[in-house]
Structure formats: structure tokens, C-alpha cells
Amino acid sequence: MTVMSLHSSPPSAVAEAEDLQLKVDLCSEAFEPFACLEQWHRQLAAIGRWSAANSHFIGRVRSMATNGTPLLALELEHYPGMTERQLQQLATALCSRHGADSCLIQHRIGRVLPGDAIVLVGIGADRRGPAQRCCQDLLEALKHDTPFWKREWRSDGTGEWLIGNTPL
Amino acid sequence: MGEPSAEGIRIRLFAGLREQAGWSEHHWPAPAAHPHPTPRQLWLALQLPGELSSVRVAINHEFTTADTPLHDGDELAFLPPISGG
Numbered sequence: 629m630t631v632m633s634l635h636s637s638p639p640s641a642v643a644e645a646e647d648l649q650l651k652v653d654l655c656s657e658a659f660e661p662f663a664c665l666e667q668w669h670r671q672l673a674a675i676g677r678w679s680a681a682n683s684h685f686i687g688r689v690r691s692m693a694t695n696g697t698p699l700l701a702l703e704l705e706h707y708p709g710m711t712e713r714q715l716q717q718l719a720t721a722l723c724s725r726h727g728a729d730s731c732l733i734q735h736r737i738g739r740v741l742p743g744d745a746i747v748l749v750g751i752g753a754d755r756r757g758p759a760q761r762c763c764q765d766l767l768e769a770l771k772h773d774t775p776f777w778k779r780e781w782r783s784d785g786t787g788e789w790l791i792g793n794t795p796l
Numbered sequence: 797m798g799e800p801s802a803e804g805i806r807i808r809l810f811a812g813l814r815e816q817a818g819w820s821e822h823h824w825p826a827p828a829a830h831p832h833p834t835p836r837q838l839w840l841a842l843q844l845p846g847e848l849s850s851v852r853v854a855i856n857h858e859f860t861t862a863d864t865p866l867h868d869g870d871e872l873a874f875l876p877p878i879s880g881g
Contacts (some may be wrong), residue, residue, distance in 0.1 A: 687881055705811050707873060710857035735880070747881045767881060775854075775873075776880030777811035789812035790879045 649730035679752030683763035726762035832865035
């Protein structure tokens, strides 16, 4: 069973996973993570698939670049087709491994401003342990194994592609 | 060298690697005499910048190794270090 409503462009692929409620969006415009979560939980409740334990992660763009100068914006590039497929595969595999029941992923692409949400991960499970572990594992997989690239645009007019991720 | 196939291999670059190389897509006509090149061979033939060991390889949207034989119609991507989330 799958829930997959896409509110942003370009849309991601539809997931198929037995008993897993999965929604993955790549958002080309700013999204409000709490509104997304509320809508997602309403959708799950409407079909009787709400979970006793829920773990959420919201990541926002920092105000400072890695070189310590003010950050104007982050540019998020992705690999259309592969990024959606990889998110879906990682989510399905990790939810299966942890026994999670639902998964919401919202990820920005394009130009993202400081303070804006860049990623939202929401996991529902029967217990807090699987929900929290799945949320963390999925976030790390998303950061390291999904084709996204960030370029910092700094106040001095320079832009630089980032190599790798910030420490956990 | 044999006649190139109609399809060949589509090669894609992203982010900093694309800007260093100066192109984002390249069509490699797979010659009949050597129809299954590997990503490593194409990396060298195209004289891409930097070390192959610093990038990841994907064929048809799946991560794979640099020594996987390519086939006519494949899409090959060289992916510089990823930074999502």
C-alpha cells in the first residue's frame, strides 16, 4: 500500500512497498515542514495508519558559510531520476530493516535561503526505538548515498561546491 | 575501429566535476570493435579532471563499480562527492 501525493515540482517516483506508507517529494520551492507533517499525519489517520511512535528531523540552511563568511544561499543540484529512485530505495530498505510503518521525505532542490528548511524526514513506527533509529539511519543515508550536491553562495560573491557533509 | 552503433553511451557529469570538465553530457558512440567499454576506460579516454577514485559511478541510475562493462544505450554518470540533507 502506498500513499504518494506530490505537491511540488518536479515530482518524484511513486514507491511500492507492502504495508509501508511512503511519500517522497523533491521541492523546488520553500516548504513549511510543520504544515507538511500535519498534512502527512492527517493523511495517515484518515486511512487508519497512524503510528504510536513518531520521529522527525528538520534540517535548515545555516546562516554562515563553511569559510565563516555570511551565506547568501545554498544551491542544491540533483540527478533527476536517480535521486528520486535512490531516496525511494533507501527509505524502503531502511523502513523494512527497522520495522517502520510510514516514511515522509521532503527535500529541497534549487536555491535555498538561510533559515529555510532543506530536508524533512518523518518516520512512524510502533515503538520509539525503531522510529528514532530509522529516522537517523535514513537521514545519514540520504546525506551520503543520494545524489545531491550543495554549492555555497557567499556574501563576497564567490560560490563553492561543498565536498562531503558536516560531522554527525 | 568498427562502425559506431546508433545508440552508444550517454555520459553525464554533475556539479563541480561538470564545471571542471566544461561539459555536462557527452555521447560516446560504441564502436563494434569495442562495444563494452568500462567507466574507467571512458574516464581516461575523455581525459576527465582529477582522480577517478574521488568520484562515484552510476549506470542507468544505479551505483556500480568503475570496471562494470557498459552496453549500448546505457547512461553513465560520474558523481563527485555527495552532500545531501
